[in-house]
Amino acid sequence: DQQVKQNSPSLSVQEGRISILNCDYTNSMFDYFLWYKKYPAEGPTFLISISSIKDKNEDGRFTVFLNKSAKHLSLHIVPSQPGDSAVYFCAASLTGGGNKLTFGTGTQLKVEL
């Protein structure tokens, strides 16, 4: 049972434009959400997170939006840069779940010149 889903396995965007990566979850008990970026042969790198008590969090070019009623979150990257090309994972955790993160299957973002 995939509790966190990223339905788009890949996304291609032109440099300078907005990249929007989407993530859906089914477990309403999740209360903390994170985005990680992963380059080949490296471990995932933390990007940005959001608590379920918020609906938006910004950090530079990265903004995460959370729609609890729809059980949906999205990551916006503006402007997109070639160095952003990587696999992006969304992850969710719940209070009492310790360090356990439930990951989506990832979206490969390609930013083209």
Next chain:
Amino acid sequence: KAGVTQTPRYLIKTRGQQVTLSCSPISGHRSVSWYQQTPGQGLQFLFEYFSETQRNKGNFPGRFSGRQFSNSRSEMNVSTLELGDSALYLCASRLTPGLAGYEQYFGPGTRLTVT
């Protein structure tokens, strides 16, 4: 500050053998978690350790085990290897377990191939 280190980076084993993977967390981090990444299942939580105690365990068979030492270094062991155990095994460290806002930092992983 050095990041999470994992050894070895690559490993080839034969079905039926056992393997031990090692993880050294970021200095000062006392919480360590392990994840398995495969193309079909994505990243899946194996277990987490804090103060040498397993605090949480994912849905994996008993062939997968781990431990943590007093210096916070951790090892995971897989016995009686199966072809399906071929994966990237990732270790993540955290300052303290469970509290939101303290992010987990991942190592580069150990690529295990079972033939």
